[in-house]
Amino acid sequence: TQLLKQSPQFLSIQEGENLTVYCNSSSVFSSLQWYRQEPGEGPVLLVTVVTGGEVKKLKRLTFQFGDARKDSSLHITAAQPGDTGLYLCAGPTSGTYKYIFGTGTRLKVLA
Amino acid sequence: DSGVTQTPKHLITATGQRVTLRCSPRSGDLSVYWYQQSLDQGLQFLIQYYNGEERAKGNILERFSAQQFPDLHSELNLSSLELGDSALYFCASSPQGANKGTEAFFGQGTRLTVV
Numbered sequence A: 001t002q003l004l005k006q007s008p009q010f011l012s013i014q015e016g017e018n019l020t021v022y023c024n025s026s027s028v029f030s031s032l033q034w035y036r037q038e039p040g041e042g043p044v045l046l047v048t049v050v051t052g053g054e055v056k057k058l059k060r061l062t063f064q065f066g067d068a069r070k071d072s073s074l075h076i077t078a079a080q081p082g083d084t085g086l087y088l089c090a091g092p093t094s095g096t097y098k099y100i101f102g103t104g105t106r107l108k109v110l111a
Numbered sequence B: 001d002s003g004v005t006q007t008p009k010h011l012i013t014a015t016g017q018r019v020t021l022r023c024s025p026r027s028g029d030l031s032v033y034w035y036q037q038s039l040d041q042g043l044q045f046l047i048q049y050y051n052g053e054e055r056a057k058g059n060i061l062e063r064f065s066a067q068q069f070p071d072l073h074s075e076l077n078l079s080s081l082e083l084g085d086s087a088l089y090f091c092a093s094s095p096q097g098a099n100k101g102t103e104a105f106f107g108q109g110t111r112l113t114v115v
Helices: none
Strands: A005-007 A010-014 A019-024 A032-037 A044-049 A055-058 A061-065 A071-076 A085-092 A099-101 A105-110 B005-007 B010-013 B019-024 B031-037 B044-050 B053-057 B064-068 B074-078 B087-094 B110-114
Touching: A005 A085, A010 A019, A019 A105, A032 A071, A044 A055, A044 A061, A071 A085, A099 B044, B005 B087, B010 B019, B019 B087, B019 B110, B031 B074, B044 B064, B044 B074, B074 B087
Parallel strands: A010 A105, B010 B110
Antiparallel strands: A005 A019, A019 A071, A032 A044, A032 A085, A055 A061, A061 A071, A085 A099, A085 A105, B005 B019, B019 B074, B031 B044, B031 B087, B044 B053, B064 B074, B087 B110
16 A cells, blocks of 8 residues: 655744655655645645656745655745645555545644 | 635534535546545545546545546535544545646535534
8 A cells, every 4th residue: 555654743843944844655656746735725736746856946845756756855945934734745656546645744834 | 716616615414414515626627536634634535536437446434425427526425424524525636537747626625514
């Protein structure tokens, strides 16, 4: 069974700090997506990474796909209170049509 | 606005009852996914349909069923409801099935409370 495990589970930091969230699997994924979810809302897509070693930037957010396509990371530079939310990685499982989500990282940025 | 519409937004019902949640995917999307999210939990994959056919099943209880209609909207039926079924239920859609580069777009969810 393909699983996506995220770490840390919770993160509380001060405004202006940097942070990294990890998404790990023992299985290879053809692509991984990152979403952000706010309370009571549906997840919103941030980015898709497809190629091993790929790095994508979205303003202060940097996403990286591992060379072996088994892991990904999300780095936020100079976090702001507006970055607060639940960050989820997700991906299509190989050999099936399931689209699974990671365990999630709940980020709180304090002003 | 993701373009995915879920109704109702809130639902309160008693144990043992049956409810139907509805999802209209984005225009042109053929795949619909259903997820359950309990309090402070991640999203648990329930089931996926592609162009009217069931494509994948996750940890969906036998008391739950779903279908996708010819107009591509989908319904999730939950029966013999238990207190533990209280959760947010999300529907997502994508242009194709789960494959390389799949990106899913989510509705606002239906908050189900079983009392």
